[in-house]
Amino acid sequence: MSDSQQIPHTQIDQQVTCSNCAACCCQLEVMLITDTGVPERFIDSDQWGGEVMRRLDDGWCAALDRDSMRCTIYEVRPLICREFEMGSPECLEERRGINTIYR
Ligand code: SF4
Ligand code: SF4
Numbered sequence: 001m002s003d004s005q006q007i008p009h010t011q012i013d014q015q016v017t018c019s020n021c022a023a024c025c026c027q028l029e030v031m032l033i034t035d036t037g038v039p040e041r042f043i044d045s046d047q048w049g050g051e052v053m054r055r056l057d058d059g060w061c062a063a064l065d066r067d068s069m070r071c072t073i074y075e076v077r078p079l080i081c082r083e084f085e086m087g088s089p090e091c092l093e094e095r096r097g098i099n100t101i102y103r
Contacts, residue, residue: 007095016087016095023069024094026061029053030080037076038063053078 007021029046030053032038042063044054054062063073071077085091 007098016092018086021095022098023060023064023071024098025081025084025091026064026069026071027055027059028094029055030061030078032078034079036078038073038078039076042073 032051
């Protein structure tokens with residue numbers, strides 16, 4: 001039997017919190033619309049020249065610690081990351097995309 005835990009998708013399954021998630025939302029494109037102090041090495045430009053968070057080839061944000069699945073620049077994380085609401089429809093949609101807790 002596998003000991004991997006499944007990510008709950010709805011409030012009915014179990015409480016939706018970031019601690020039972022795989023940082024699913026940290027695979028989304030994050031535009032930098034204000035300067036919060038993100039280090040240069042994590043900044044890339046998109047095809048229109050706008051600043052975005054750099055992502056690795058597998059799609060995850062370069063600022064994500066892959067062992068703990070926590071943001072390594074939490075104090076200076078972009079505005080979009082601050083506003084992404086846990087439990088929102090967007091959050092639930094992202095959780096649906098990944099079934100197993102990534103640890
Ligand atoms: S905001 Fe939602 S998708 Fe992002 S880490 Fe938290 S629970 Fe997961
Ligand atoms: S900056 Fe941090 S919170 Fe935002 S996508 Fe990257 S790892 Fe996730």
